[in-house]
Amino acid sequence: MEVLNQLKLEFLSKPENIGLARLTVASFAAQLDFTLSEIEELKVVVSEAVSNAVLHGYAHKEGMVRIEATLYPDKLELVVADQGQGIEDIDQAREPAYTTTPDRMGLGFTFIESFMDEVEIQSQPGQGTWIRMTKSPEGKEPEV
Numbered sequence: 001m002e003v004l005n006q007l008k009l010e011f012l013s014k015p016e017n018i019g020l021a022r023l024t025v026a027s028f029a030a031q032l033d034f035t036l037s038e039i040e041e042l043k044v045v046v047s048e049a050v051s052n053a054v055l056h057g058y059a060h061k062e063g064m065v066r067i068e069a070t071l072y073p074d075k076l077e078l079v080v081a082d083q084g085q086g087i088e089d090i091d092q093a094r095e096p097a098y099t100t101t102p103d104r105m106g107l108g109f110t111f112i113e114s115f116m117d118e119v120e121i122q123s124q125p126g127q128g129t130w131i132r133m134t135k136s137p138e139g140k141e142p143e144v
């Protein structure tokens with residue numbers, strides 16, 4: 001399908017960069033006719049995915065977080081990837097309230113799944129984590 005626009009963003013795994021990623025992706029996504037509340041949902045999704053890369057993937061060590069966003073006529077595709085410690089059991093990590101950090105809620109993936117249309121997660125312990133997500137503006141369901 002026709003690519004309308006593409007964004008690649010790479011930054012060090014510092015918590016300060018979570019807000020940067022969130023605003024950059026939101027203003028990029030606004031080129032498609034998402035509603036304001038869909039843009040708010042996308043901001044939450046970017047924050048959750050990048051927080052996971054920073055806090056869990058690199059666990060406060062330094063590494064690069066990579067974002068790729070692609071606009072198609074009917075959807076946004078978002079990839080968030082890190083080369084951190086990876087996830088042992090992806091199905092378990094996706095369960096609501098599952099967390100490996102006792103003071104957290106374990107709801108990041110739950111928000112991501114509820115706000116995005118498709119969510120695909122690949123991860124290898126010791127290698128990193130790759131998440132691909134798509135979202136279509138309301139009323140613009142993709143052709144199958």
Ligand SMILES: Nc1ncnc2c1ncn2[C@@H]1O[C@H](COP(=O)(O)OP(=O)(O)OP(=O)(O)O)[C@@H](O)[C@H]1O
Nearest residue numbers: 052053056057093099100104105106107108109129
């Ligand atoms: N990028 C990642 N690298 C390594 N582990 C991850 C990554 N993303 C998620 N995980 C693992 O999956 C678990 C669930 O993630 P999720 O975002 O749902 O919850 P959380 O981050 O623990 O809590 P919350 O997002 O509510 O603050 C995490 O506790 C962590 O063990």
Ligand SMILES: [Mg+2]
Nearest residue numbers: 048052108109
């Ligand atoms: Mg999280």
